[in-house]
Amino acid sequence: MKTSVDLMIENVERLFPGHKEVCKGASVAVDGGRIQAIGPAQKIAGLFDGTRTLDGRGKLLTAGFVDSHTHLVFGGERSGEFVLRCAGGDYEQIASEGGGIRASVRMTRAATLQQLVDSARPRLQRMMAAGSTTIEIKSGYGLDLESELKMLRAIRQLSEEFPIEIVSTFMGAHEIPDEWRHDRAEYVRIICEQMIPQVAREGLAEFCDVFCERGVFDSQESIQILQAGQEHGLKPKVHADELAASGGSQVAAQVGAVSADHLMEVTAEGIEALKGAGVVPTLLPGTTFYLRKSGYAPARSLIDAGLEIAIATDRNPGSCTIESMLFIAGLSVMHLGLTPSEAIVAATRGGARALGREAQCGTIEEGKRADLILWDVPDEDVLIHEFANQVPHVVCAAGRIVFDSHTAITDRSDLTSDQGV
């Protein structure tokens, strides 16, 4: 008598990443949103009966992507800035004229909660369609109590709407708002004494993040904010060493942050600090690409030091609009020196670790959430070689099929009927 399960993914060419080595021709049984069993196709077929089945022949099955760093909720959009910058405009000048983060702050403050949700929805839909099944979203374009709460409530509403997992981070310390430039200490006090307690009281965030950088928040301010967060149960994350070696990695180590992100300018001492404290280095090569810079983060130095890195999109309105984790994985192979396997691991297990979720997702293992992507390629080398082209064949979030590329070709009259996209 076979056990009935919700979904069977049968006979996949390769399954990655998982702790077990599973030979070619494995099947995965999914039930109740979790991976029930993984094993040789014949064995699994003898034990389980799927209400629905997917044919995995010739296909790669990966864990769903975990995008551990995004700013995808914001008001307005900044394409004009991008066009100016590509035509040779200077970013610092654009920022000093009211562009950059400050422009998004103005537009986010002016938006209603519902406008924030409505404009973020298609972004999340595309990201889900591109295989991201766990996505972190930060506040940080409000920079006053009400606007930060509005952003976090928008994130909560999206989390309730979408069938994927959304993780919320409070980032009131994204920038000093114009109204407090004359009194930075007062803004830090507002974050610590007003924003953090209220965010915690409403259960609106799991993490607290700080932009620790020259001209934004210095090491001492960053520690003050992150510790205030910890006192209210918010786990620390740090934007560290992005534009200069500003001590962000050391701050992350000192407070025991879950992750330190960006790290383009991390020093050898910073790397040692991260390692000693078990902080997950999170690299965001899309931002370097999008800003047309050449100084990518020293990924190999981090790996050689024994650290397991994460990669993420940094999706935001200005410095990186890329939403696809596969695109980020491709850039990581092209410009960070990762192998295709390392890039896929960094985009799945690495991201899960950067969100403290390695027990729930990030690999294909029995008992974990059934967050899975079936790709029309045999292995990760081919996937990365075609990172600009491949879209998932099927995306499965907690056992539910949330995207199926096959259905999008509407006029198939001239096409052989058994050929997928």
Added chain:
Amino acid sequence: MKTSVDLMIENVERLFPGHKEVCKGASVAVDGGRIQAIGPAQKIAGLFDGTRTLDGRGKLLTAGFVDSHTHLVFGGERSGEFVLRCAGGDYEQIASEGGGIRASVRMTRAATLQQLVDSARPRLQRMMAAGSTTIEIKSGYGLDLESELKMLRAIRQLSEEFPIEIVSTFMGAHEIPDEWRHDRAEYVRIICEQMIPQVAREGLAEFCDVFCERGVFDSQESIQILQAGQEHGLKPKVHADELAASGGSQVAAQVGAVSADHLMEVTAEGIEALKGAGVVPTLLPGTTFYLRKSGYAPARSLIDAGLEIAIATDRNPGSCTIESMLFIAGLSVMHLGLTPSEAIVAATRGGARALGREAQCGTIEEGKRADLILWDVPDEDVLIHEFANQVPHVVCAAGRIVFDSHTAITDRSDLTSDQGV
């Protein structure tokens, strides 16, 4: 009494590129595969009744992309080479060890006609889904009579299967095959006296292309081959000035080529020659990006000289796998210095001119083929700012809807019902 038409696209936010300036809120009536009428929404609604209608509110309508330069039919794949190269491997060394074009020649010769068609089909499906409604494909991985004919017959079969227009180019002069390295003149003779006459007899190609480059075909050989093509009715195209200023632009001008492609190393004299002869400069920035080079083609010098450029993917198994013309347009803004409008024009009208098809496609005009892309963005600035994310809302080829992204999100139970992707 209204005229009944196949399709109405109503109330679009912006329509681009077309010769007429049409205000916000235009509608397009499509019938018999052609654009019947364009005008203010109210006027068009008063004249025509659509069997099917698309709501264009808030959306950008562009002409379908014309990808005038691809090598998308080939045997095997070369992801291993890409991985080696990203890890620091030297391209010249990879080529000398049997990689590069020569690897694709071996795998293409070993493939059957049907294998070539089957492996190219998903590429073409993705390209169509990304908005390319006219696509040129070259032979050139056969390099012997039978293998070149096999490639061209595969292209013909794909052309019959797909609802978009496929344009065929004979490129026996893509490389000197190993067996004729000791006697180049003999291979040139085979191209001119055996391949070209047979290709022409079977009507398998419209264009003849040559890789005019140091170490491949020199100027004299290139002219000999292109003129032999012209004698048999094949219009000339040239791979020119890609790795060095090797006189390719002058060759293109001398034979009156329709286009000169690559041009990373084109000189001021080369630009003058192209201009004088009315050759369309075709730039392929995806290849520069994909090979991680920094020397992009001098697009602004070409434009400033009064030339109208085309951009294309160069989709091939080794030096560029990018299939999306929007991605290429994005790279053109980031690295060629084009404005978003210039990039979209180069990807549509420019491509049409590079294939001698400016009377049929490349702009939204009455009488032209109804090759159209409806985008979920209001204008081309936003489209280019999100070039890594946006997929068409709907792609229409000769009036038929061949792609509709809305249908691919399969689990919409938690999503507001009126929200598209």
